[in-house]
Amino acid sequence: MNNNDIFKKLRVALMLRDDQIIEILELVDFRMSKGEIGNFFRNQDHPNYIECGDQVLRNFLNGLVIHLRGTKENPKNPNDVIAIHRAEAKPKEFKKTATTNKPKVEFKPKTDFKKNERSSAKPAFNSKNKKTAPKIQVVEKVKFNNGKNKKS
Helix, strand or coil: CCHHHHHHHHHHHCCCCHHHHHHHHHCCCCCCCHHHHHHHCCCCCCCCCCCCCHHHHHHHHHHHHHHHHECCCCECCHHHHHHHHHHHHCCCCCEECCCCCCEECCCCCCCCCCCCCCCCCCCCCCCCCCCCCCCCCCCCCCCCCCCCCCCC
């Protein structure tokens, strides 16, 4: 088992995306691009595969400790941080029918195609009923000369 395997397993177990890994590495002032991180997770046969060095894995683990536990001044609960990652990574769930395990997708039209039917609860729009509030000017108008001194 090499460093790439350990890095992959931590990424999957903690449900981390590449941008989150970049943020974790920046906690310990170690900067890498998203492409370089993606090369660590490639198959060994791929031409862009890069071997993960000890320094990268060490900095990631140190940053992960800060990310999960926080600092002495601002401690965190690691379970709360992991729960947030799980909530972000959760895909949309489909309703399953009782007889099959296939997801049941319900399609609902976005609009009703019924013509000329108005609800009596909602009156028609009338521009006379609308009260206009006085317009408040937030920023005063400024005349710009574009650096030219003009005598007026």
